[in-house]
Amino acid sequence: MNTWAVPGYTESRELGAGGSGRVVLAVHDATGTAVAVKYLADRLRHDPAFVREFRAEARLLGGLHSPYVVGLYEYVEAPGGAAIVMELVDGISLRAVLKRSGATDPEAALVVLKGSLLGLAEAHRAGVVHRDYKPENVLVAQDGSSKLVDFGIAAGRGTQPGVAGTPAYMAPEQWQGEPASPAADVYAATATFFECLTGRKPFAGENFAELAVQHIEAPVPESEAPEPVRPLIRRGLAKRPEQRPENADAFVVELEGVARAAYGPEWEERGQRKLAALAALLPLLFPSAGAPAAGTTALATTVLPPPPPPVSWRPGRRGWIAAGTALVLGAVLVFTAEAIGASPDSTSAVSAFATTSAGPPGSAAPSSGPSPSGSASTSPSPSASVSPSASVSPSTSTSPSPSPSASASPTPTPTPTPTPTKTPAPKPTVVVGSVSVSLRAGTSVGQATVSLDAKGEPVTVVLEWFLGNYAGDLRVADGSNSLTARSGTLPPQSHTFTRGAGCYLSVRVTTVPAAGNTSDTATQLIPRCQEVPR
Incomplete structure (x- = not known):
């Protein structure tokens, strides 16, 4: 597990975690200001699409100044990871x-x-x-x-x-x-x-x-x-x-x-x-509840360059959905489910940047607080393709602290201007021969291993989790998550149960485009339960 932390902050505890990252409670060492730090998941920080999305979120927050929107202190990207430092508000x-x-x-x-x-x-x-x-x-x-x-x-x-x-x-x-x-x-x-x-x-x-x-x-x-x-x-x-x-x-x-x-x-x-x-x-x-917030609330604004025009994607005629194939469209949705997977650590350098100018104190705005399932409000996805063009040396970047004594005026963040949509070039044909899944169940966490036989472009893999009273009972949905992958055995996908009922955990895996065998399902008895006859 990656232990990289944003320099200059002392972390106290995790506020929540989700499929694309985690949020921790921390204190700025120089001022004692309590903050929320959102880290991009280790398994995603090596994916350029997810990193671009994470940067885009920081750029957007830096341009919004409202007591009704989470405030941004700084964005830090380094070889060890990427993080958005946000203003903390006590809330649920x-x-x-x-x-x-x-x-x-x-x-x-x-x-x-x-x-x-x-x-x-x-x-x-x-x-x-x-x-x-x-x-x-x-x-x-x-x-x-x-x-x-x-x-x-x-x-x-x-x-x-x-x-x-x-x-x-x-x-x-x-x-x-x-x-x-x-x-x-x-x-x-x-x-x-x-x-x-x-x-x-x-x-x-x-x-x-x-x-x-x-x-x-x-x-x-x-x-x-x-x-x-x-x-x-x-x-x-x-x-x-x-x-x-x-x-x-x-x-x-x-x-x-x-x-x-x-x-x-x-x-x-x-x-x-x-x-x-x-x-x-x-x-x-x-x-x-775990560590009272202390310190002042000073707002710093991260200024990033404007993004290039995004490349769009659009499905075909509306009749697809009315004809009952909305499952194909819906399966590419972005979910913030409990599915944090592990990826091998990499020593390759990632460009670090955090061009931050301190601004006057701002109104308090909320952080991504914990949800009842323990998931953080982190959902960067490769569905959009905006990315910044600025970077500096691949060393850890430091930026002015969120101190109330800062007096420099913030530079307004450029607002992206909508541009005419470009039609993407035709993609190669994608064929998915089959998909299969195996499942291991713990007392509160399940882990699925998916095998994929596919040709062509990366395939969208959707995992749907269920809890039931007997093997193969798929009546009670317990979340879902998706990822893109090529042919082979994928990294294990973990899921934390969000419901207390049921003694059997099931996972159903489907693909977009659909596999030759359509889907596969696996079921396991949860260790805390005894075998229940159907």
Whole structure:
């Protein structure tokens, strides 16, 4: 395991971990400022696509200055690893709150929606689309305020970075590979709002194909929400982007009008108190539970050069999904599941850079706090292809500390300008002869080994995890993850159980394009259980 740490910080404990990295709580040695450090996973830092995505996330955060978006101190890249140093706010994920409460009061749900919409609005004004708004990426602070985190798969407005996101919250046009637009973020925010109100997602498809068809064709389930807020559900989940508010700013205006008319002028104060009360039921999940944050909150801004125009990818006709092949599209989605794999350590040098200029103190913004499954809000994926062009020597880079005494004015971060989409050249034919999987189960972690017989370009491999009451029981999904690979035996893929029920762990592996044998499934009895007859 890589032990590289960002110089100048003392780490105290891990806040969470996911398939693409981990987040740790640390203190800046020179000032005592508590920070959250997001590290790119060892197995990904040797993949240029993932490193480019990680850099792009740092560049984006450096250009967003809002109390509703996580703040950036610095980005550091060295031969030993890559890390984003972010401002820490004591908070927990909305997913943790919903897991504990099931649903929230309408006023609390409106507060969640407004706070995170204001974070989206800052990104939309900068020409950025988040593309992965969901409860895991909304942070609830101790005072009941809500804020937005994790821009790992964000893209420039109007670009076509490919099909990516979390299926339960993806807008119809996002399933179809349409250009990134703020209206898609409005859709995802409304889906999360619906979940806060009802305790369930708007659509409950059991696989990618069902979800795609439901999001594209099924009626908006507005009748399940409280009557006063149904206009927001109806507008935000409209099937066509032009039928929704055009961006987060416009949606906030509509939200405030509906909330005031339905619940009076004090709705926001009451909702924030209710949300704070729900968060207070989970005291051990706050970062301060293990090590109280101390120090000042000074914000430094990392200035990176503008990225080159992204190369887009777009699926074929919309009829693919309506015909039931949405599984092919959905399988290339980016997931933040528990699937950290190991990769051989490399001694090759990686260019290090962290051009940081200290700025004036900024408003507190959230870090990527722990989710109920223990996953960090880290989701860089190779679905977009922006990358910086600046680098310095391959030695560890140091940058000005996040000190409140710094007085230099920050240089504005250039905003990427959407450019005409280029049509990619035809790719060689990819043939997947077969796929197979073997599984080992521990008391809380499973490890799958996948073998792939393929020819041509790299293949997308999707692993779906299940817990059940008998061998081969695939009724209770427990997460999924995906990776790209070529023919051969792949590095073991690990998964930490997120559910307590069930004595059998199963994994189903599929590929894009589909393998000759379509899929393979393996099941193992969890050691803590005894054999249960079917």
